[in-house]
Amino acid sequence: MSKRTIAIICGFFVALFYAYNFTAAKEVTPKYIGPFGLTWYRVVITCAIFWVISIFAGPKEKVPFKELPSIALAAFCGVGFNMVTFMWGLSLTSPISASVLMVSTPIIVLVLSAIFLKEKLFATRIVGILIGFSGAALLIFLSTNAGAEATNPTLGNLLIFVNAISYAFYILLAKKLTAKYHVFTLMKWLYFFGVIFITPFGIVQGLEFEISTASASTLLNIGYIVLFATFGTYMLNIIAIRTLKPSVVAVFVYLQPLLATLIAVGLGKDMITWQKSVAGVLIFTGVFLTGLKKKKVT
Secondary structure (H helix, E strand, O other): OOHHHHHHHHHHHHHHHHHHHHHHHHHHOOOOOOHHHHHHHHHHHHHHHHHHHHHHOOOOOOOOHHHHHHHHHHHHHHHHHHHHHHHHHHHHOOHHHHHHHHOOHHHHHHHHHHHHOOOOOOHHHHHHHHHHHHHHHHHHHHOOOOOOOOOOHHHHHHHHHHHHHHHHHHHHHHHHHHHHOOHHHHHHHHHHHHHHHHHHHHHHHHHHOOHHHOOHHHHHHHHHHHHHHHHHHHHHHHHHHHHOOHHHHHHHHHHHHHHHHHHHHHOOOOOOOHHHHHHHHHHHHHHHHHOOOOOOOO
8 A cells, every 4th residue: 555545544534533523522512521621631631642652752852941932822722722612612503513614724824824924815815715704704693503402503603713713823833833843742742731721721620520420422422532533633644744735635624524514414413504505615615715826927
């Protein structure tokens, strides 16, 4: 089996693991454990895994003290605030709505790049941004709780969108860090600061969770979220990124809403509504237009 084939398989499983994460998390929060408590377990356990692995694998790098604030800021955007808003939002909205909104991340990255990195925007991309954000706005303000345990879809979708903005900031902040440090070095420090940020919010809900009385299904879903949807997806994604072009890896990102929809509907955890369908078309159209390159005038 070639490296490219292995990378494609890894990329598909990354999309699949992320896709089921929306349903798995919805199964346990907020009914059995609070969203902050689930996030706390997710980050603490993953942090421990990365620190243990770093002892046996990867170079023994030392991070200068002056670099720690930059890593801490990236951890706040990519681990702390990002995961808290995701779990909180998902506990209030539906799996399909959350997965569709997450596709808006490339559009947000483009907007932030234009603001902070002075990347030029041309007409097609501006139209794509407007179309994509109109889809997000439609999903946030017109969603209903039909077909899923969505107690407050408006607030939930808004939190998921804020989560996408936070993750977009993380992508920009982490870009330079990934060029400086080995993956295990960077991830162990990102999750170290992530634990610091999340513990004040999640430790109470986390300790309130009665592991001894929890059902096997609940524990399996939590285990899946930690081992597959957090640690596993990152490791598989590294294999895919090293071999495949970014444009190919991006295709698997766009598979997530489709897979998440099939899983949620197939398990009877959600249903497709006209708001989700129209919003999905608008967001995907926006992503497509913002991804187009400007043609050179000859």
